[in-house]
Amino acid sequence: MRFGQCISLLAIVISLYILWQIRQIILIVFASVTLATVLNQLVIFLQRFRIKRSIAIFISITLVGLILGGFSALILPRITQQLQQFSYLMPMALERIRLWNDWLLRVIPNNVLENIRDLRYLTQNLEVWLNQILNNFFFLLTRSLNVILGLLFFVALTIMFMANTSSYRRGFILLFPAFYRQRVDEIMNKCAYSLVGWIKGTLITMLFIAVASYIGLIIFQVPLPLVNALLAGFLEFIPNIGPTLSAIPPVILALGDEPWKAVFIVLWYVAIQQLESFVVLPLAMRSQVSLLPAVTLLSIVIFGSIFGFLGVFLAVPLVIVLQVWIQEVLVKDVLNKWDN
Known part of the structure; x- marks a missing residue:
């Protein structure tokens, strides 16, 4: 293998390694492009009424923000209330299922029970699943800042792609042969x-x-x-x-x-x-x-x-x-x- 080929192979390997390390960022970029593509259809629709593209982008983003904000204002309080009830009702439901399970284990004959031994572990598995969710809840809260920063990055990218779609599109097309x-x-x-x-x-x-x-x-x-x-x-x-x-x-x-x-x-x-x-x-x-x-x-x-x-x-x-x-x-x- 020639020296130039070795350098090319090394460059490909390094590029693949870098892409692998930033795979989450690449996926966020893809999500931003997808959302920008969808919102761009609304921008194009508004431009048919002779509205400037910059104003159409502002209207589109504001409209989406108002819809999401209105939905959150109407639904979020009820969701929060029911989530609190969920954390209270789920352990009670699992405890009741466990009591039914114990009752079934007493009623079912032993020879039948041997063929359905997994029934014994039904509620135990459900309790483990619930405990894992509750234990990870604090961990999810501690990572909320990263989630917020990721969302801000996602929204900023989407706005940038929408603001100058043609330039980004031409830049991507230039990567291919003429x-x-x-x-x-x-x-x-x-x-x-x-x-x-x-x-x-x-x-x-x-x-x-x-x-x-x-x-x-x-x-x-x-x-x-x-x-x-x-x-x-x-x-x-x-x-x-x-x-x-x-x-x-x-x-x-x-x-x-x-x-x-x-x-x-x-x-x-x-x-x-x-x-x-x-x-x-x-x-x-x-x-x-x-x-x-x-x-x-x-x-x-x-x-x-x-x-x-x-x-x-x-x-x-x-x-x-x-x-x-x-x-x-x-x-x-x-x-x-x-x-x-």
Whole structure:
């Protein structure tokens, strides 16, 4: 290997190492670009009314801030109150489940009990899970400053990308050979179209799941309906895994109240998920790149292991962008034009 090749290989290794060390920052940048792409559609809409871009950006950001602020002012006090009740009711629900478990262990014959030995550890595992959450609560509070700084960094980047979108876009396109730059511009347009369609569809499905969950929790009189409904809507952002996780707290609370409620809550959550999958989602995701369920699940696991919670949260938009680039570059521009 020549000296120049050694230097090139060393430069690649160092670059990959640096990228790995700043992977969380890169993911925040990607999230900022995604949000800026979505908000830019609102800016473009406002510009149709002959509003200057700078003023349109200010209006867009102010509008989003007012919506979030109004939502927080109306909902946050109730969420805080119900979260306090949650910390009080959950240990009581687990204690009641433990008493039922002990009763079952006394009633079930020993020969049957040997085949379901794991039942003995049901409440113990639930208690360990709850204790871990409560013990980590203080740790989460101590890291709140880092979270706030990360959010400020995210918002600042988003505003910067929106303020001068064309310059950042041209700078990225210049990284490619001159003959391919027009094609890169087309691919970026397709990525933006897919991301905007995915965001719109996801917001619609999240709203549907939250409202439907709230209605079911009210009907069956499960404690803390607002918190559980908002949790279900928020976790809908994470496909496959999120809906399952969102059903755990209301089921535990229902078991602590009346066992029959837990059965109906599970059936209700399954029903609304089926309705969302076969009716709401196809209508909301018309402009989204179709993703196979296995690909989505694998992406959540892979990006979650690499980037942590932020990777799980952004796994789907990352896969959408990667799929567009693979389809356009690898499939259309390389493999479909491959000559034997």
